[in-house]
Amino acid sequence: MTKALYLEDSYLRECDAVVTSVKDGKYVVLDQTIFYPKGGGQPFDTGKIISGGEVYSVVYVGKFSGEISHEVDRPALKPGESVHLVLDWERRYRLMRSHTAAHLFASLLCNGTGALVTGNQLETDKVRFDFSLEQFDPTVLEQYLKQTNELLKKDTPVKSYELPREEALKIPGVVKMAEAFPPDIPSLRIVELVDLDKQADGGTHVKNLLEVGQIKLLKTENKGKNNRRIYFALTP
Numbered sequence: 628m629t630k631a632l633y634l635e636d637s638y639l640r641e642c643d644a645v646v647t648s649v650k651d652g653k654y655v656v657l658d659q660t661i662f663y664p665k666g667g668g669q670p671f672d673t674g675k676i677i678s679g680g681e682v683y684s685v686v687y688v689g690k691f692s693g694e695i696s697h698e699v700d701r702p703a704l705k706p707g708e709s710v711h712l713v714l715d716w717e718r719r720y721r722l723m724r725s726h727t728a729a730h731l732f733a734s735l736l737c738n739g740t741g742a743l744v745t746g747n748q749l750e751t752d753k754v755r756f757d758f759s760l761e762q763f764d765p766t767v768l769e770q771y772l773k774q775t776n777e778l779l780k781k782d783t784p785v786k787s788y789e790l791p792r793e794e795a796l797k798i799p800g801v802v803k804m805a806e807a808f809p810p811d812i813p814s815l816r817i818v819e820l821v822d823l824d825k826q827a828d829g830g831t832h833v834k835n836l837l838e839v840g841q842i843k844l845l846k847t848e849n850k851g852k853n854n855r856r857i858y859f860a861l862t863p
């Protein structure tokens with residue numbers, strides 16, 4: 628299994644790795660990686676795989692039956708080859724900042740209203756966030772956004788660690804997604820916004836809320852029934 632270094636240290640921009648398998652010439656599995664695979668509403672990372680002076684662009688990263696597969700722009704990489712990985716760091720860092728902002732907003736909204744997250748999609752320029760909530764009141768959402776911005780001005784460390792599933796599920800509000808977790812995960816990765824929130828989460832975050840900056844509301848939408856949607860973005 629590929630070692631997912633981005634879970635231990637989301638600030639790694641480069642690392643060495645060894646190719647463990649290659650499928651159809653272009654789908655490369657490595658012993659370890661810094662590339663985040665598409666999932667949990669966070670896009671895959673882009674960047675480069677370098678080997679013997681050849682530079683391959685990483686055009687897609689996905690997780691397939693537990694393995695992280697890197698699609699490169701052309702065939703040639705071989706199993707056993709030593710490679711160097713370089714992330715498109717500017718793009719990833721923006722995603723880390725907007726993910727952390729979305730995470731804080733979700734925790735405030737869900738803890739404050741009992742809403743559940745039904746979907747979220749990070750993009751490099753905006754965050755889309757879907758949740759179930761009986762009342763649709765844009766001013767309430769604006770208030771939560773304002774509260775998010777207030778907290779983003781405070782020096783608050785963000786930590787992550789693994790907890791055994793049973794222990795993790797005892798934390799109130801640890802699961803904010805409407806969908807239940809798959810039953811076969813023995814431990815959960817907890818992301819803690821210190822003194823504010825603990826949430827089961829596999830995404831990449833910044834180390835301190837101060838790194839996020841501020842966010843601005845783009846729009847809110849009433850999708851009928853209990854379905855609400857909000858778009859927001861980092862202010863530069």
Ligand SMILES: [Zn+2]
Pocket residue numbers: 726727730818828830832
């Ligand atoms: Zn998160």
